[in-house]
Amino acid sequence: MTAFQPETAILTLGDAFFDPVQPADFPDTILRFRNDRAAAQVGLGHLNDAEWTAHFGRFAPLPGSLPQPLAMRYHGHQFRSYNPDLGDGRGFLFAQMRDDHGRLMDLGTKGSGQTPWSRMGDGRLTLKGAVREILATEMLEALGLDTSRTFSVIETGEKLYRNDEPSPTRSAVMVRLNHSHIRYGTFQRQAYLKDEAAMARLCDYVLANLAPQASGPTPAAAVLDHAVHTGARLAAQFMAAGFVHGVLNTDNINITGESFDYGPWRFVPAWDSGFTAAYFDHGGLYSFGRQAEALQWNLYQLAGALRLIAPLDDLRGSLEAFPQAYGAALADAMLGRLGVARRDPQADTALVQTMEKALVATQMSPDRFFFDWRGGVLRGTSAVDYTAEAFAPFIAAVVPYAGTAPTHPYWCDAEPCTMLIDEVEALWAPIAADDDWAPLHAKIAAIRRMAEAHKA
Known part of the structure; x- marks a missing residue:
């Protein structure tokens, strides 16, 4: 212990x-x-x-x-x-x-x-x-x-x-x-106050305690480079999970790139880039398909704050690396959820693109799709017609990746474990009405069983 x-x-x-x-x-x-x-x-x-x-x-x-x-x-x-x-x-x-x-x-x-x-x-x-x-x-x-x-x-x-x-x-x-509650906004506050000594202490704290492997020509540049790669990873993970955080303000993003502070979140019922989680996000600023853009914009604000103690030339390279970092992270996340190993960047990107195009064209549930195709092999029978023309490019692209069907019993279930908003409301209803927590605990157990299947 x-x-x-x-x-x-x-x-x-x-x-x-x-x-x-x-x-x-x-x-x-x-x-x-x-x-x-x-x-x-x-x-x-x-x-x-x-x-x-x-x-x-x-x-x-x-x-x-x-x-x-x-x-x-x-x-x-x-x-x-x-x-x-x-x-x-x-x-x-x-x-x-x-x-x-x-x-x-x-x-x-x-x-x-x-x-x-x-x-x-x-x-x-x-x-x-x-x-x-x-x-x-x-x-x-x-x-x-x-x-x-x-x-x-x-x-x-x-x-x-x-x-x-x-x-x-x-x-x-x-x-x-x-791992940390140090937010991008923590750096912005020091820049607003023009407190160079406090900004330097903050960078030193991050590098000593949260990102000891980060590197750069200055401590501030090392912090930004770490943030760029963790931010790209987070945006990619949101996409592969079909998740919309809802409020990606700079005070809601921490320097370790962990998702946290969940308010009006949603999992998408279909691959819709315009899907929003917050009823007050009228312009779709933080919609499903714009989350990478939002995180990149936030990184520019972090870089702007760090300019208090670092020249722009020390920061520019990390900022310009975001698109490439996001592309690599998206391949990691999407192929990881599919349950196949990466082969080479060009083929991996092509496979990701065919998956996204198929999901957009068919508007099917991403949970259902990844459940059916775990390991790159179609799992048994499915209610989805994968002979439809929209899936043909994906099926052709996944052949070199296909392995064996996973063996955990979860993959033999009739339906994937999901977390759509109607399910959330259904789990809350018995708590509100009868103080009945059993459905919630059963759902947590089901989620953790799914986690075991993914790890296996």
């Missing part, structure tokens, strides 16, 4: 990066979800339920880690409008530790109360929002994405009022496990 290895690395940045805060004093703490797999990897699997609730519902400090929660300060572009009045408004950094691979990890919260950055908000999270984040992170992790992991959900006994869902509704506090 991994031993708990507490850290306080964030304190080396100095108090200009955060505000010490107090968590909310909730009227109740009912444990609803604990991620024992994740807990075991950071040395917290030994906690009993009472200890768990004390730490992740009442926020008693973890021994040797941060003595007090910290609300992080940052700025950001929100739908491409710059906002200097941002920061952790309903969450904080609660603790840091090392995982079983020696990586620095953060435990951050959502719904833990008001902070100096709450901007008139109540600092709370709905229980439904927490359930949605469990489902998003479990599904994305199963599909191989670099994502935050929902670590804990505790119902808090308050009634919340929201304009976009039936109110009053139940409340919760959630804890997520991330």
